[in-house]
Amino acid sequence: MSAATRKLSAFLGLCKLKVVALIVFTAVVGMALATPGMIPLQPLVLGSLGIGLAAASAAALNHLLDRRIDARMTRTRHRPLPNRALTEGEVVAFALALAVISMVMLVVGVNWLTAVLTFFSLIGYALIYTVWLKRATSQNIVIGGAAGAAPPVLGWVAVTGEVHAYALILFLIIFVWTPPHFWALAIYRREDYAGVGLPMLPVTHGVPFTRWQILFYSIFLVLVTLLPFLTGMSGWVYLAGSLVLNAGFLGYAIALMISRSEQLPMAFFHYSVIYLMALFAILLVDHYFHSFFGVA
Numbered sequence: 001m002s003a004a005t006r007k008l009s010a011f012l013g014l015c016k017l018k019v020v021a022l023i024v025f026t027a028v029v030g031m032a033l034a035t036p037g038m039i040p041l042q043p044l045v046l047g048s049l050g051i052g053l054a055a056a057s058a059a060a061l062n063h064l065l066d067r068r069i070d071a072r073m074t075r076t077r078h079r080p081l082p083n084r085a086l087t088e089g090e091v092v093a094f095a096l097a098l099a100v101i102s103m104v105m106l107v108v109g110v111n112w113l114t115a116v117l118t119f120f121s122l123i124g125y126a127l128i129y130t131v132w133l134k135r136a137t138s139q140n141i142v143i144g145g146a147a148g149a150a151p152p153v154l155g156w157v158a159v160t161g162e163v164h165a166y167a168l169i170l171f172l173i174i175f176v177w178t179p180p181h182f183w184a185l186a187i188y189r190r191e192d193y194a195g196v197g198l199p200m201l202p203v204t205h206g207v208p209f210t211r212w213q214i215l216f217y218s219i220f221l222v223l224v225t226l227l228p229f230l231t232g233m234s235g236w237v238y239l240a241g242s243l244v245l246n247a248g249f250l251g252y253a254i255a256l257m258i259s260r261s262e263q264l265p266m267a268f269f270h271y272s273v274i275y276l277m278a279l280f281a282i283l284l285v286d287h288y289f290h291s292f293f294g295v296a
Contacts, residue, residue, distance in 0.1 A: 010085035011094055014063050015056035022277060023151045024052045029280045030155025030170055033233070036291050039159060046109035047158035051151060053102035054118045058147075060095035061126035064088060073192045095126075106158075114158045121150040135197075138204040141186075145178035152280075166233045169224075170283075174276070176221045180214040180253065181272040187211075187256075187265040211256050214268075218253035222246045225279065234286045241282035245275050 028048060031039045063070070063081055067088070070076035080086045086094075099122060106115035129144030137143070152170035157163060183201055186193060187210055190202040202210045225242045228234035252268040 006085065010080040011090075013080045014060040014086070014091060014094065016059040016062075017056075019059065020052050020055045022273070023055045023148075024048050025277065026170070026174065026280050027051045027151040027155035027158075029284050030152030030167060031159045032155075032284055033152075033166065033170070033287050034156040034159040034164070043110050043158040046105050047114060047155065050102045050106035050110060050114070051118055051154050051158075053098045053105070054122045055151075057095045057098035057102060058122045058126040060091055060098065062130050064091045064095065065126070065130045069196045069198070072196050073189075075189055075192060110158045111161050113161060113163075114154055117150065117157060118154050121147045121154070124150075135199070138199045138201045140199070141182045141201075142179050145175050145182075148178055149174035166228075166231070169227045169231065169233060172224050172227070173221070173279070176217060176224050177272065177276055180217045180221070180249075181269065181276075183210050183214050184252075184256070184265040184268040184272065188262070188269070215253045215257055218250050222250060228283065234283055235290055237289055238282050238286035241286075242279060245279055245282075249275050 028039070028044070031044060031047065063079060066076070067079075067081040070079050071082035076082065081088065081091060103115055103119060106118055124147030125144065129140065129147060133140040133144045149171045152174070153163060153167045156167035156170070186200040187202045187207055190200065190207065193200040194203045201213065225246060226239075229236075229239040229242075248271060252264075252271055256264060256268060
């Protein structure tokens with residue numbers, strides 16, 4: 001591999017592309033649900049790019065601010081800064097460039113409200129969560145989850161220019177999904193977090209308490225995911241699909257209460273990612289079935 005290719009790979013590694021892809025996907029679903037027909041091309045293209053670049057910028061800043069912790073954790077010690085593939089100056093310049101490009105793209109090509117909300121989401125994750133909440137409280141992921149739950153709202157605003165109650169339902173789904181999703185990983189990696197002094201819930205309150213919290217939030221998530229159907233936002237296609245997905249999610253949460261398998265939390269973590277992608281995909285399918293075929 002050439003030096004240029006290695007450098008490019010390192011920059012891409014800063015972006016957390018899998019996370020960014022999920023963020024952009026949920027934003028696009030927000031765009032789709034905001035309009036009965038096809039998404040207008042300009043907000044679809046420029047909105048997706050702007051939101052994606054802002055998310056990548058936040059991820060790069062997260063790498064920068066967590067570089068010392070990352071160097072001490074098994075899961076993160078091979079990231080671009082700990083392994084010295086990039087310098088701190090390069091990461092700062094890269095993150096700022098992405099942030100500026102994303103804001104210009106959203107202000108000029110979409111609308112100012114999308115740009116403002118995206119900017120606050122970037123700051124919320126990269127600074128408030130990473131610098132303060134992550135190190136201050138075991139409820140870090142609960143409070144900080146608001147930034148990660150914003151993309152569907154950003155997508156909705158990119159099309160309509162306003163925040164709608166339906167967009168807030170999409171926000172609430174991701175907000176409630178985030179704690180059990182992350183706490184499953186935190187159980188599996190609890191020794192890593194304890195070693196660097198981060199107050200993650202399994203470290204501060206123990207694994208049994210965290211399992212109960214995962215179960216509580218999983219039940220809450222099942223109830224919250226009924227809201228699109230109960231409010232008329234989505235129809236029977238969504239309801240059927242969400243019930244199947246929720247059965248799996250709740251099943252994992254109950255299994256965590258019973259089993260002491262060290263691999264089960266990671267299985268739950270991976271399922272939770274699939275769950276969110278599938279849930280929003282079903283929202284999309286339901287929306288277009290209803291819009292184009294009159295099938296609710």
